[in-house]
Amino acid sequence: MAAYHAMTVVAPAVAERFRPGQFVAVAVGGEHTSLLARRCLPVYEVKSDYGGTVEFVFEADDPGSRWLASRRSRDALDLIGPLGRPFPLPRDPASCLLVGGAHGSSGLFALADTLRQRDCKVHFVLAAPHAHQVYGALSAQRIGDSSTVITRDGSLGVAGMVPDLLPGIIDQTEADVVYAAGPTSLLSAVSGIASALGIPCQVSLGELLSRTAACGIGVCASCVLPVVGDDGHTRMVRACAEGPVLRGERVRWGDLGTIPLDALGGPRAPQTPLEAAP
Amino acid sequence: MNLTTPIGAVTLANPLVTASGCGGTGRELAPYTDLSRLGAFTTATVMARPRAGRPTPRIAETPSGLLNAMGLPGPGLEAFLARELPWLAAQDVPTVVSVGGNTVQEFAEIATRLAAAPAFRVAAGGTGAVAGVEVNVACPNAEDRGRMFAAAPAAAAEVVRAVRGAIHRDIPVLAKLSPDVTDIATIALACADAGATGLSLINTVSGLAIDPATLRPALSGVSGGLSGPAVRPVALRCVFQVHAAIPDLPIVGGGGIATGSDALEFLVAGATAFSVGTTLLHDPSAPQRILRELEEALAARGVARPADAVGMAHRPASPPRIAPPPRPRIEELT
Numbered sequence: 001m002a003a004y005h006a007m008t009v010v011a012p013a014v015a016e017r018f019r020p021g022q023f024v025a026v027a028v029g030g031e032h033t034s035l036l037a038r039r040c041l042p043v044y045e046v047k048s049d050y051g052g053t054v055e056f057v058f059e060a061d062d063p064g065s066r067w068l069a070s071r072r073s074r075d076a077l078d079l080i081g082p083l084g085r086p087f088p089l090p091r092d093p094a095s096c097l098l099v100g101g102a103h104g105s106s107g108l109f110a111l112a113d114t115l116r117q118r119d120c121k122v123h124f125v126l127a128a129p130h131a132h133q134v135y136g137a138l139s140a141q142r143i144g145d146s147s148t149v150i151t152r153d154g155s156l157g158v159a160g161m162v163p164d165l166l167p168g169i170i171d172q173t174e175a176d177v178v179y180a181a182g183p184t185s186l187l188s189a190v191s192g193i194a195s196a197l198g199i200p201c202q203v204s205l206g207e208l209l210s211r212t213a214a215c216g217i218g219v220c221a222s223c224v225l226p227v228v229g230d231d232g233h234t235r236m237v238r239a240c241a242e243g244p245v246l247r248g249e250r251v252r253w254g255d256l257g258t259i260p261l262d263a264l265g266g267p268r269a270p271q272t273p274l275e276a277a278p
Numbered sequence: 279m280n281l282t283t284p285i286g287a288v289t290l291a292n293p294l295v296t297a298s299g300c301g302g303t304g305r306e307l308a309p310y311t312d313l314s315r316l317g318a319f320t321t322a323t324v325m326a327r328p329r330a331g332r333p334t335p336r337i338a339e340t341p342s343g344l345l346n347a348m349g350l351p352g353p354g355l356e357a358f359l360a361r362e363l364p365w366l367a368a369q370d371v372p373t374v375v376s377v378g379g380n381t382v383q384e385f386a387e388i389a390t391r392l393a394a395a396p397a398f399r400v401a402a403g404g405t406g407a408v409a410g411v412e413v414n415v416a417c418p419n420a421e422d423r424g425r426m427f428a429a430a431p432a433a434a435a436e437v438v439r440a441v442r443g444a445i446h447r448d449i450p451v452l453a454k455l456s457p458d459v460t461d462i463a464t465i466a467l468a469c470a471d472a473g474a475t476g477l478s479l480i481n482t483v484s485g486l487a488i489d490p491a492t493l494r495p496a497l498s499g500v501s502g503g504l505s506g507p508a509v510r511p512v513a514l515r516c517v518f519q520v521h522a523a524i525p526d527l528p529i530v531g532g533g534g535i536a537t538g539s540d541a542l543e544f545l546v547a548g549a550t551a552f553s554v555g556t557t558l559l560h561d562p563s564a565p566q567r568i569l570r571e572l573e574e575a576l577a578a579r580g581v582a583r584p585a586d587a588v589g590m591a592h593r594p595a596s597p598p599r600i601a602p603p604p605r606p607r608i609e610e611l612t
Binding site: 027034035036037038064078080211212214215217218219220221222223224225236241256257258259263264265266269 | 300301302306307310328329331332333334335336337339342343346348351353354498506507556558559560
């Protein structure tokens with residue numbers, strides 16, 4: 001747990017409206033900050049204490065997040081939320097596999113609570129390169145029907161890589177649906193496996209959002225990625241506004257960081273009337 | 279306080295305008311700021327066809343600024359007219375439509391098609407939604423090896439003339455100039471001669487950021503446009519120079535305005551109105567705060583309204599309006 005910071009803020013209006021999968025956009029550096037991009041952080045959980053609190057987990061890996069980590073209790077924070085598209089929930093009780101990478105898994109625990117209230121089975125897979133980067137192993141053990149920790153070096157749980165181990169876990173847990181959150185490479189791998197098995201997969205683009213977003217509310221359009229819509233056309237959609245939760249098989253993982261030639265507005269776009277993004 | 283701000287034949291309710299590309303379609307901003315209380319909302323630059331823009335990373339954080347190379351993403355004129363402009367009209371917010379093109383001909387076509395849109399026809403009647411057309415002359419000129427129109431007086435003027443010719447004379451046409459030129463006043467004069475009602479100053483400043491992790495340029499577009507408080511002195515200099523050259527020409531000044539005091543600096547440098555851009559990304563609720571702060575800043579200096587502050591910095595230094603506090607006597611200091 002030493003790798004990450006957890007912070008709880010009193011924010012009743014955010015707590016009240018929050019649905020699992022949504023995030024908050026935090027301004028860093030104080031009133032006269034020189035850091036103008038908001039930090040987009042997945043929400044770990046909301047509680048009704050003090051009128052409503054919001055807890056999030058982050059890694060202090062740049063000046064902005066280090067400033068955030070150095071806040072003390074009762075400091076005020078400039079925060080917008082809840083933002084983005086939440087995780088869709090199964091209509092009927094289902095077996096749900098929740099796959100989280102590093103501290104991205106923090107965004108899955110509120111989902112787990114909601115799924116359990118709907119009589120779903122909740123199975124966790126928490127993955128990270130090393131033991132100290134695994135987030136929420138104890139909580140997952142406590143609230144999950146099963147919980148598997150995977151580290152690359154075997155320093156905690158099973159040694160290995162998610163793509164090798166996931167098919168077996170999907171089999172064992174008889175998963176009807178897969179939810180994943182965290183690093184983009186993990187989401188890409190999980191989406192590929194789930195769609196090969198014909199299992200619906202919802203991914204939350206935590207890492208992509210934290211790397212590319214500037215505003216968090218959809219005005220700047222810096223966090224775009226190519227996604228195939230219901231009509232089969234690829235559009236550049238904003239991870240903050242149309243996401244951060246997207247259907248895994250709809251994301252063109254191999255084309256991230258590019259504008260695919262056939263994307264609407266791209267160099268070889270099909271001539272079709274433009275519709276709003278899905 | 280009377281905040282009304284005339285730009286040509288149009289009078290804005292107040293001098294605060296959102297900067298192009300910084301308010302999304304308006305829908306994204308609406309939850310945080312009352313659009314109907316803006317002086318005007320400026321759209322992202324509308325191009326003839328849909329554009330996906332550049333790949334990510336498109337924005338990099340730099341000291342007191344953001345560096346962006348978006349590649350002018352947008353749905354294209356047709357979708358803009360069908361979806362975006364009617365929505366803005368329904369919000370009761372005066373809209374400045376930013377237009378772009380890669381040739382003079384493209385600018386002319388887009389202006390002609392805009393002028394035929396219903397929102398424009400109502401505007402000509404005096405009650406409409408469109409408060410102006412902003413010509414993004416920082417677009418690359420395909421007929422001049424991709425050099426931006428704004429880099430040469432003749433090219434900038436040609437674009438302004440093409441747009442001006444298509445748009446009803448009661449609707450202001452503003453040319454948004456780039457600061458990356460040797461003499462911005464020359465470009466401004468050329469645009470004014472070509473029929474621009476006013477100018478929007480400034481577009482972003484060309485810059486580059488390096489990603490310390492990869493030791494490569496941080497943006498996919500390699501270089502980008504710098505905005506935010508980092509460019510404010512550059513923007514103020516441009517406004518000051520252009521106002522000195524053409525005192526009667528309305529200027530929408532902007533570059534890193536985050537407070538009412540920042541806005542006042544632009545007014546006294548010669549701006550009639552001011553634009554808020556990068557600040558909206560950081561604090562989407564800023565417009566009402568900035569207007570309130572501006573009113574307070576004006577009142578504290580005994581200035582009755584924003585219009586009276588325009589160009590104040592150009593007047594010769596005179597005895598201060600407010601008597602300075604009495605100098606302390608020697609015995610109080612010891």
